[in-house]
Amino acid sequence: MADEKKLTSRSEDFSAWYNELVQRAELADYSPTRGSMVIRPWGYGIWELMQRALDDMFKETGHENAYFPLLIPMSFIEREKDHIEGFAPELAVVTQGGGKELEEPYAIRPTSETIIYSMYAKWVQSYRDLPVLMNQWANVMRWEMRTRLFLRTAEFLWQEGHTAHATADEAKEETLLILGIYRTFMEEWMGMPPLTGLKTESEKFAGAVSTYTLEALMQDNKALQAGTSHFLGQNFARQFDLKFQSEEGQEEYAWNTSWGVSTRLVGGLVMTHGDDDGLVLPPRLAPAQVVIVPILRGDDGPVLEKVDEVAARLKEAGVRVRIDARENLSPGAKYYEWERKGVPYRVEIGPRDLEKGSVALARRLTPEGAKRKEFVPEDQAIAEMPGRLEAFQRELGTAALARRDAATVRGVESLEELEEALDGGAGFVFTGWNGDPAVETMVQERTKATPRLIPGDEFRSSEAPTKCVSGEGSSVAEVAWARAY
């Protein structure tokens, strides 16, 4: 049944809007398993398109997929000191198998560095076996108390890349290569342009030497950590004895990287482009880019025939099309549903359109002042559709970038100013920082903002800050602060 109640508006309650949208657009639902969600076909379809795009980029750059065990012996996770400190509070533990208590319990993987590098240690003997460039698409589990659909759930789906290299430089290059792939994906597929840069020491991955991050701004001006790429140095290689014989005959530890993005990206997509009518999908990630709704009045044969024909021609042109010929549901109810689900274009075809040789086109987002519906000759509508979808895609990215820039405040020099900017609705606020973790705590306590990243070259302010935002000492690094998911 069509659910005709309007969503809570974003301005009224962004968080309620998000939860309602995710459920009513049938992206996901709560499950009987505490903290876990069900990803419904519409949401999963978006994730499949994300997977395909990323997987293609990983493979083009020489990575291969593999699959490692879900269960990790507890002793493995405990081996890297920072790693276990970071993950211990979030583990789900299997203590029984086949009706018996296990001698050694297993953790459901919260991430797979430990088990993967233990296998690499078995496979790698010589520099000739390097680099190892693998990725896995998998579920992981981090026990969470406060969950939000897609954004924070006990179980989520992700990809985790794990590589081993002969030199530190090569590993660092890999970390940046992946950062670039993620950025391209977020900009060009998601229309969600992120800032990129380094995490501070206190925010980096448990076990990493350094963590690169991608931080995107949502419509409520909160930041979302959208992906990370870690340079692990030799931390895990030492613990798991991942050694190789170098070209010079020396025994050396390998250098590792790991990197991941998750189904959280679906939540980011919602919060970047959704409006008060529901989801708005960038065409490249829309399971259906065009939905065709036949307007049926009496003699339906010719209309349905035309609908099939137009659908076939659009498919031919490379467009993902869905026909909604459900009976017992009014066209209006269908329009409402597909708008809520974010399909970029709707095509309506009825008996009158047949007579005129035209179709009605409705765009999910209407530029201000433009007509909601256009009547376009059939051939023209089909010929123009790929270009219209590209324009739609570009528009979303441009709007998101403009929102991010409009919400960015630079050159802030004191805690008062920082707080004022955030309370005034700023997204990212750039300040100087003296490198002291105590300042991070102080800022967070006062403003609820955290250091999202130390911006990379491209995102740094043209004038480097000289003072720390705390008022104490001079700045050693610029930081972009934001309240975050």
Add this chain to the structure above:
Amino acid sequence: MADEKKLTSRSEDFSAWYNELVQRAELADYSPTRGSMVIRPWGYGIWELMQRALDDMFKETGHENAYFPLLIPMSFIEREKDHIEGFAPELAVVTQGGGKELEEPYAIRPTSETIIYSMYAKWVQSYRDLPVLMNQWANVMRWEMRTRLFLRTAEFLWQEGHTAHATADEAKEETLLILGIYRTFMEEWMGMPPLTGLKTESEKFAGAVSTYTLEALMQDNKALQAGTSHFLGQNFARQFDLKFQSEEGQEEYAWNTSWGVSTRLVGGLVMTHGDDDGLVLPPRLAPAQVVIVPILRGDDGPVLEKVDEVAARLKEAGVRVRIDARENLSPGAKYYEWERKGVPYRVEIGPRDLEKGSVALARRLTPEGAKRKEFVPEDQAIAEMPGRLEAFQRELGTAALARRDAATVRGVESLEELEEALDGGAGFVFTGWNGDPAVETMVQERTKATPRLIPGDEFRSSEAPTKCVSGEGSSVAEVAWARAY
């Protein structure tokens, strides 16, 4: 490093041959997690091609992918009586989460009927919401004591389809539709022609009304259950209150089906086509259909250029190509490795070939009496390759079918004859059966064979058996027996 030791031969020890091949072709490896394996990139590449082919067929027939939680509340699994009886001994149980004992433990899904139908109950109200046709690609866990790589591991990857329908007939039709898809896939992609039919009551899925199965014959004449499609009746719908209002306004329980195939298929592929040199891949499931090995002697520039050009032209023609330009490895060692990994065709290009404008083609399987290597003009080699791969694909399927038929014995009328046939190397032995489960136990104790299936129409003997193989009573159904994995 190339591992030059020959595999144990199939005739000497089929089981040792299989284990060695799987590891040395780098399909999979043992892991530190008891009973779980690592699927390495070459094995995972095969699985990805299997997934793509099946997923396309599921989608063409109206199914959509979704994702349900890994963890299932124990109380859910216990609700369907036969289901819990079947799965209780194999469960892995999570008793701790986030550092605390859980009030209700969770089972890692051994299969997802229970949690999925509990969600369908939430989503389905009316006959208009039916059918629900969903599939998920996921990992599952069944605690196993005796494991074999791909064939029987605690964790494995699979797809599980779950559907809900308004009528029993529609659900039964779905069960058969999927059986047909699986069969087409096994025949046309895997070259592994299965028998299809019904499981006996004692062999059916725990919780099903009836189970259709696909049983393939391996080269050691043991059967492999390669896939199943279950008609679940209203068993789960009743337990999970999956009801709908019918067109006539009545409240009714929905009718369910479930169906799955797993990474076990990779093991089936190995045991169907592998030979004493290693794996032999049907081209449709080969991560690389052609490997190009440059023969380098001194001035390598022109040879490597030609290799790139030929690779590009083959890709253009729709062929999956890999170039093996590794240094420090002799051509011979490369040939050996790619033969072991089962790549259908090898192309060698050296300075002499350049002069002649030809390439050397080596086929993974050489018809008896034919030459191991052919020298073919470059243009011709490229033009012919798609056709050559198709022929290779067909040959494998034809050979497997011939082996199955040659190993099938029909019209057997007594236990003695059955035992004799099996000991004489028969694969499937067809007999009459009086329908009594005691006969199944008796046959198994005496011969180690189990009833693989009650053959479908096409596989039944032209003359229906009249007597039960036990000598007691008349036959109510023909049964195909085999020793099985």
